[in-house]
Amino acid sequence: MSDLIAQRAGAPISELDRGRVRVRVPGSRRRGRGPRQSPVWAALFIGPTALGLLVFYLWPTIRTFTMSFTETGPFGGSTFVGLANYERLFQDPELVGALINTAEYTVIALVGIPIAIAIAALLNTTGLKGRGAYRTLYFIPVVTMPAAIALVWRMIYNGDYGVLNQFLHIFGIQGKSWLTDPTTALIAIAIVGIWAGLGTNIVIFLAGLQGIPDTILEAADLDGAGPVRKFFSVTIPLLSPSIFFVSVVSVIGALQVFDLVYMMLGKNNPAIPDTRTIVYLFYEAGFINNERGYAAAIAFLLLIIILVLTVIQFRLQKKWVHYE
Amino acid sequence: MRHISPRARVLAAVSTAAAAAFALTACAGGAAGGSSSENVTLSYAIWDQNQQPAMQKIADAFHKEHPDVTVKIQLTPNKEYWTKLQTAVSGGSGPDVFWMNGPHIQLYAANGVLAPLDDQKIPTADYPKSLVDLYTYDGKLYGAPKDFDTIGVWYNKALFDAAGVAYPKAGWTWQDMADTAAKLTDKAKGVYGIAASQYSQENYYDSIPQAGGYVISPDHKKTGYGSPEALKGIEYWIDLIKAGSSPTAQQMTDTAPEDMFLSGKVAMLQTGSWAAIGYAQNADIADKVNVAPLPAGPAGNQSVIHGLANVANAKSPHVAAAKEFAAFASGKQASEIQADTGTVIPAYNGTQDAWVKSMPKYDLHYYIDAVKDAVPYPVSKNTSVWTQDETDILSQVWAGTLAPETGMKQLADKMQAALDAEQKK
Numbered sequence: 001m002s003d004l005i006a007q008r009a010g011a012p013i014s015e016l017d018r019g020r021v022r023v024r025v026p027g028s029r030r031r032g033r034g035p036r037q038s039p040v041w042a043a044l045f046i047g048p049t050a051l052g053l054l055v056f057y058l059w060p061t062i063r064t065f066t067m068s069f070t071e072t073g074p075f076g077g078s079t080f081v082g083l084a085n086y087e088r089l090f091q092d093p094e095l096v097g098a099l100i101n102t103a104e105y106t107v108i109a110l111v112g113i114p115i116a117i118a119i120a121a122l123l124n125t126t127g128l129k130g131r132g133a134y135r136t137l138y139f140i141p142v143v144t145m146p147a148a149i150a151l152v153w154r155m156i157y158n159g160d161y162g163v164l165n166q167f168l169h170i171f172g173i174q175g176k177s178w179l180t181d182p183t184t185a186l187i188a189i190a191i192v193g194i195w196a197g198l199g200t201n202i203v204i205f206l207a208g209l210q211g212i213p214d215t216i217l218e219a220a221d222l223d224g225a226g227p228v229r230k231f232f233s234v235t236i237p238l239l240s241p242s243i244f245f246v247s248v249v250s251v252i253g254a255l256q257v258f259d260l261v262y263m264m265l266g267k268n269n270p271a272i273p274d275t276r277t278i279v280y281l282f283y284e285a286g287f288i289n290n291e292r293g294y295a296a297a298i299a300f301l302l303l304i305i306i307l308v309l310t311v312i313q314f315r316l317q318k319k320w321v322h323y324e
Numbered sequence: 325m326r327h328i329s330p331r332a333r334v335l336a337a338v339s340t341a342a343a344a345a346f347a348l349t350a351c352a353g354g355a356a357g358g359s360s361s362e363n364v365t366l367s368y369a370i371w372d373q374n375q376q377p378a379m380q381k382i383a384d385a386f387h388k389e390h391p392d393v394t395v396k397i398q399l400t401p402n403k404e405y406w407t408k409l410q411t412a413v414s415g416g417s418g419p420d421v422f423w424m425n426g427p428h429i430q431l432y433a434a435n436g437v438l439a440p441l442d443d444q445k446i447p448t449a450d451y452p453k454s455l456v457d458l459y460t461y462d463g464k465l466y467g468a469p470k471d472f473d474t475i476g477v478w479y480n481k482a483l484f485d486a487a488g489v490a491y492p493k494a495g496w497t498w499q500d501m502a503d504t505a506a507k508l509t510d511k512a513k514g515v516y517g518i519a520a521s522q523y524s525q526e527n528y529y530d531s532i533p534q535a536g537g538y539v540i541s542p543d544h545k546k547t548g549y550g551s552p553e554a555l556k557g558i559e560y561w562i563d564l565i566k567a568g569s570s571p572t573a574q575q576m577t578d579t580a581p582e583d584m585f586l587s588g589k590v591a592m593l594q595t596g597s598w599a600a601i602g603y604a605q606n607a608d609i610a611d612k613v614n615v616a617p618l619p620a621g622p623a624g625n626q627s628v629i630h631g632l633a634n635v636a637n638a639k640s641p642h643v644a645a646a647k648e649f650a651a652f653a654s655g656k657q658a659s660e661i662q663a664d665t666g667t668v669i670p671a672y673n674g675t676q677d678a679w680v681k682s683m684p685k686y687d688l689h690y691y692i693d694a695v696k697d698a699v700p701y702p703v704s705k706n707t708s709v710w711t712q713d714e715t716d717i718l719s720q721v722w723a724g725t726l727a728p729e730t731g732m733k734q735l736a737d738k739m740q741a742a743l744d745a746e747q748k749k
Contacts, residue, residue, distance in 0.1 A: 180574035
């Protein structure tokens with residue numbers, strides 16, 4: 001992807017779109033230049049990020065792990081309790097509900113991937129007018145504050161005054177209070193999650209699509225493949241590395257969902273038991289009930305779940321991901 | 325590739341900036357930690373921007389009396405206030421003096437975060453007794469009451485006039501409330517009589533004592549949710565929804581009850597004294613609304629009383645000055661400063677009149693009258709644990725998916741379990 005961004009800065013877009021840039025600008029030239037290519041410079045560039053990673057990610061992870069074996073006081077101070085937090089966690093009736101809700105959300109959120117591929121493919125067609133404008137439009141949600149997104153969507157979903165229900169009313173459909181009905185609340189939130197993440201995924205898929213050499217598509221043409229056949233038999237397999245990347249990242253993001261649920265539902269929402277996710281459970285334990293040790297155990301369980309699912313995905317990729 | 329160098333430059337710039345920012349924060353941290361020679365600077369953490377001017381005036385008045393002490397106000401929005409405070413206190417960098425509320429006082433006092441104020445000669449008789457009790461823990465006073473709020477019924481005169489219904493007046497009852505609300509409801513126009521929302525302080529913390537029950541026993545050890553009176557206090561609201569005189573719980577989750585009141589979709593709203601100034605400054609409704617006392621249930625028309633207090637950090641390097649300022653900021657002079665701004669009702673007896681007079685078009689004296697029979701805000705050492713249970717279970721009761729009897733039984737069990745767990749610690 002970094003290649004593409006670098007190329008985009010210099011190459012005319014029309015060239016990029018045809019996917020010829022990779023051929024014209026050989027990557028080998030990069031290695032030739034570089035009197036500054038000393039390890040000191042490298043360390044200098046990597047340094048801040050590495051430091052940030054250590055301080056803000058690795059250290060807290062270790063702390064969380066150790067904390068999960070303790071019972072913590074509200075103002076610091078902790079006592080070692082062994083596996084007590086984990087024993088309690090696996091007996092917590094709310095855990096099962098939270099796991100189911102999180103799984104449901106993740107499954108729904110994955111629907112965003114085919115949608116993003118379809119939109120990226122449309123945006124990649126050569127004849128499209130105002131393509132730049134579309135690309136910007138799809139990317140706007142990504143750079144919008146989550147709080148603003150939650151606020152606007154709450155208004156859209158509002159049972160009495162919401163735009164959605166007014167729209168449905170035109171077709172004679174009686175809408176409902178989408179965010180307080182336990183059967184629709186999670187789906188409603190997942191739709192917002194998909195919408196908000198669409199922009200990033202489209203950019204990744206566009207990059208992937210532009211990396212597919214025209215020669216292969218032309219060869220398919222000569223073999224008499226129609227556009228649909230070409231899309232499914234050539235484009236999708238060649239796009240599979242991008243699809244794999246997006247699905248790994250999407251699953252991780254979906255498993256960690258909290259902000260949308262928290263901001264869109266509000267405290268007194270009757271649908272909370274049917275939308276409470278794992279991170280929501282973590283938030284309640286750590287920041288409302290002041291049980292940081294227990295919260296740390298929840299966080300660690302989530303880490304393990306994410307780890308296992310990601311390893312499975314990496315194992316499965318051999319079956320369907322094609323690298324050139 | 326030639327495009328790599330501009331990117332590299334940007335990267336370098338970003339990393340330099342990050343490093344600089346890092347160094348800066350490190351310096352700031354160091355400066356705050358060290359205590360200077362004679363001149364003392366106290367940090368004073370508050371969360372309400374509307375009250376900041378009044379707090380600044382109080383800080384200035386204190387500085388006039390003690391020229392060697394400067395008070396610096398730290399404003400943190402309420403949403404982050406408690407998380408930030410807890411983290412800061414745990415890390416040993418908490419503010420010297422800060423605002424405290426009922427749900428948190430026992431947690432902070434029990435864990436040794438607060439310095440007792442008993443030696444500050446606070447004239448406890450000059451404050452509402454419920455507030456002094458609220459901030460007394462284990463026989464020691466930990467907070468100097470700063471202000472208070474009680475609950476009243478705000479009503480939209482225009483909607484009453486249009487429906488030809490008499491305004492609520494002192495001495496009215498639950499039955500009057502139900503009748504009035506029913507008469508004001510006009511489904512065709514989407515207008516409801518009252519917002520019977522699942523708010524604790526504004527609604528069911530009041531109706532439960534009005535029915536003769538209680539939320540928590542005076543020793544903070546037993547829940548009162550299992551009693552038939554408490555059930556009655558909850559059913560009062562559920563019945564208003566069932567009668568159609570109030571929007572449903574779902575509607576009130578989608579649209580905040582206060583927004584419905586402000587836009588004329590709800591004719592009556594129970595809310596605290598804190599709301600008055602907002603209504604007075606809202607040109608759309610300022611002249612359309614007024615306030616009445618709460619309607620009486622079987623046991624009276626009690627309001628719950630809550631108020632903030634100024635507390636001193638026991639670990640402050642200037643704990644003596646901190647305690648002195650905490651007491652001063654709740655004293656007579658400070659209360660007069662607060663009263664003039666009209667933002668809140670000051671806790672010091674005798675200074676409340678100025679608040680009532682600051683908005684003469686409303687019958688604000690009802691809020692002061694309510695103090696006489698007011699019941700203390702229910703709290704315990706770990707209040708947030710069982711208030712979360714309240715929210716979780718009552719939201720199902722309000723939505724109609726859980727019968728009130730069953731819900732209250734569940735809630736009583738859960739809350740009692742939480743209270744028992746507190747006692748063990």
